[in-house]
Amino acid sequence: xxxxxxxxxxxxxxxxxxxxxxxxxxxxxxxxxxxxxxxxxxxxxxxxxxxxxxxxxxxxxxxxxxxxxxxxxxxxxxxxxxxxxxxxxxxxxxxxxxxxxxxxxxxxxxxxxxxxxxxxxxxxxxxxxxxxxxxxxxxxxxxxxxxxxxxxxxxxxxxxxxxxxxxxxxxxxxxxxxxxxxxxxxxxxx
Numbered sequence: 001x002x003x004x005x006x007x008x009x010x011x012x013x014x015x016x017x018x019x020x021x022x023x024x025x026x027x028x029x030x031x032x033x034x035x036x037x038x039x040x041x042x043x044x045x046x047x048x049x050x051x052x053x054x055x056x057x058x059x060x061x062x063x064x065x066x067x068x069x070x071x072x073x074x075x076x077x078x079x080x081x082x083x084x085x086x087x088x089x090x091x092x093x094x095x096x097x098x099x100x101x102x103x104x105x106x107x108x109x110x111x112x113x114x115x116x117x118x119x120x121x122x123x124x125x126x127x128x129x130x131x132x133x134x135x136x137x138x139x140x141x142x143x144x145x146x147x148x149x150x151x152x153x154x155x156x157x158x159x160x161x162x163x164x165x166x167x168x169x170x171x172x173x174x175x176x177x178x179x180x181x182x183x184x185x186x187x188x189x190x
Contacts, residue, residue, distance in 0.1 A: 003174040005150075009157060011165035012145040016129040020164040022118030027082065029116055031123045034077040034089075039066030042077060044183075045089045049106040051183040054151050059181065074100075074135050078127055080107070080120045087111035090124030092131060098142035100128040105146065106153065108183075117155070121163050 013019060034041060043066060046058050061069075069075065074094025080087045088107035094100050102124060107117050128144040146165065148156045161167075 002177045004177045005172050006175045007150040008147055008171045008173070009149070009167055010145060010147045010169040011160050012143055012168050013125065013129075013165055014143050016126075016141075018164040018166070019122065019125050019129065020162065021122040021126070022115070022163065024119050025115040028084075029087070029119065030081050031078055031120060032081065033127075034079050037067060037070035039063050039070065042066055042070055042091075045077070045079065045086065046104065047181075048086075048108045048183040049088055049104070052109055052180045053106070053153060054178055054180050055104075056178055056181060074131065074138055076127065076131065076134070078120075078124055080111075080116055080123075082111055082114070082116065087116055088120055090120055090127075092124065092128050094131055094135065094138055096139075098132075098139035100131050100141050100144050102128060102144065102146035106156075112153065117159055118162065121159055125163060125165075 043058070043061070046055060049055070058066075070077070072093075074092075076092045077089055078092070079089045086108065088111060089104070090102060091104040092100055093103045102121075105121060105124060107120070125144055129141050132138040132140045145168075146160065148160060
């Protein structure tokens with residue numbers, strides 16, 4: 001197996017005023033919180049959004065592992081719908097001391113390039129800033145952070161920076177090159 005260099009960039013916002021919202025796209029695009037923990041739905045989103053950009057770390061999670069993750073206080077999934085069809089999602093995870101991580105964010109390939117991504121990221125970051133309002137006992141958010149890498153979509157870094165996220169760390173590591181698995185086995189076979 002071949003190793004490839006992968007650059008990982010970590011970005012943050014340290015105040016709600018750092019957020020530079022994108023305008024809402026035209027059409028019937030709604031963003032709704034998935035309030036009922038559903039391993040099936042979350043795995044569908046993860047595989048569908050990340051299948052072509054090598055998201056593989058959760059593909060072997062069991063149903064129980066998904067459920068355990070999703071029921072944790074401060075874990076939220078916000079889903080963008082285009083005319084009733086899931087288009088992408090943002091997953092938030094509250095951490096200690098008022099920190100919220102945007103753990104996963106992205107669009108299903110068919111919905112990219114429609115100005116939904118900037119709107120979804122803006123909405124997700126705003127929900128990270130007001131997460132404590134929905135989770136009694138959580139500290140007020142003081143910092144929102146995320147990471148992206150050179151394997152992610154070509155517009156990811158630009159979108160994050162245009163939404164007001166600032167770079168705070170860069171790492172380059174060798175990783176085993178893996179084929180993009182697609183949303184399900186065989187999805188990219190001709």
